[in-house]
Amino acid sequence: MTRLAPGSTLGILGGGQLGRMLSQAANRLGFDVVILDPEENSPAGRVSRGQIVAPYDDPNALDVMGKVCDAVTFEFENVPAASVDRIRAGGARVAPGPMALAVAQDRLEEKTFLNGVGATTVAFHAVATLEDLHRGLEKLGTPSLLKTRREGYDGKGQVWIKAAKGATAAWDALGGRPCILEARAPFLRELSIIAARGRDGAVAVYPLGENRHAGGVLRTTLAPAVVDARIDKAARRIAKAVLNGLEYVGVVGIELFDLGEGRLLVNEIAPRVHNTGHWTQDGCACDQFEQHVRAVMGWPLGPTAAHASVEMTNLLGDEVDRWAALSGKSDVRIHLYGKAPARPGRKMGHVNRVRPLQH
Known part of the structure; x- marks a missing residue:
């Protein structure tokens, strides 16, 4: 397994907020980043070395990505399989791999896989x-x-x-x-777990988060969630089963239904960095974005222990206009995505309210 040195180039398919935060993390580690996105002046493109403006299935763009990038990842799971194959043909590593994409792109395949590795679903x-x-x-x-x-x-x-x-x-x-x-799942609350697997097979798992939704959209994640040892052990077992079953490389988000009495069901998996993991940016020494870059580039995985309690809240639509008031609060860390316009329901940023870690 070759560790790619600083100065290597990471390609990211997708120029939205997840690509932006991945690029910022890669920059901190000394990597150059190239974005492929059909939207000019994308949020991720503006913080990266360059952007190729083209559809995700454009053969010329994919050939360029495969040649100029040492490794390629993505910020969304609906990447055409043929695009991944073409990038690989150009010589770049691509992670996560084709098995993870195939499973995550089809909900029937996903639930069949999950039950097959002992991660029970509804x-x-x-x-x-x-x-x-x-x-x-x-x-x-x-x-x-x-x-x-x-x-x-x-x-x-x-x-x-x-x-x-x-x-x-x-x-x-x-x-x-x-x-x-x-x-229907008779759950008490939704939890999620963010975990990573390196190219060497090492697995790192973050503490659980508790999620609250409104209108089908995540509003808030509280982390580390208050859970007993049974829930923590069950969630970690599920995360490891999923990562190893997919021969995964990178960060995965796994949404869970807490049924009580130590019982968990898996709702769904996302083969990428995840909204419910944004709390790690201000609650952990190595956040989910750096962790994903580390895994894809062949570096050792970073620490996942929480050093603070965090309440992550998404800023939707014109809620982003609260930036002036929020910026004056000493316990708030603001993460804005550089998007325009602020359409209703559009994720424009998030804030992490940081508190001392409760033991």
Whole structure:
């Protein structure tokens, strides 16, 4: 395993806020960064050595990325598999690998994989036709959640079915596409765990966070979450099973349902740095972004212990205009993404409120 030296070039597919924070972390470690994104003057592009403005499947752009970059990663999971193959052909390392992408891009594949490695999920049923949906509702009951198998995030691409008579409307609302029907989880709260696996197989796990949503969008993460030893042990076991099962390299975010009495179900996984891990920027010596860069570039993984308690809150839409008031608070760290315009619901930044670590 070769550790890429400072001065090497990291390519990032995606120029949004996650790419921006990955680039900033890579800069601190002495790496040059090249962004590929179809949007000119992207948030990540403005803090990087350069940006290639092109679609993610543009063959010429991918060839350039493969030649000028020593390693390539991505800030979102819906990267075309053919694009990854083309970059590899140019000679660059790509991480995470194709198995992680294939699993994360299809919710049915994801849940099948998770249960296969002992990371239990809610009961589910594959839906390819309206008749499949009716059979699934008979099997799982209502309320059940219908999701498209591919794409969809922040509450998009999913519909709750509260009674069997709502099946047709739900199917039509999602465009009659291949879906997965999921049983309702009787959870007490949502937790998440951020973990990393290096090229040498080493695994590092951050403390759990507790997440609170509004309108299907994450609003706040409290970390480290208050959990007992059973929950902590179960979450770490799940993280290691997922990372090793995928032969993963990089940081992964895993959303969990806490059912109480030490029982956890996996909601979903994200093969990238994750919104629920932003607290690590001000709560840990090595945050999730540096950790991901370390793993992708072949460096040893950094420490994951928390040195502070953090309340991370997303700034959505015009909430970013509060920057002036927030900037005067001694316990607040502001992270703005350089986006415009501030559309309703758009993630414009986040703030970390830092407190002494509670033991």
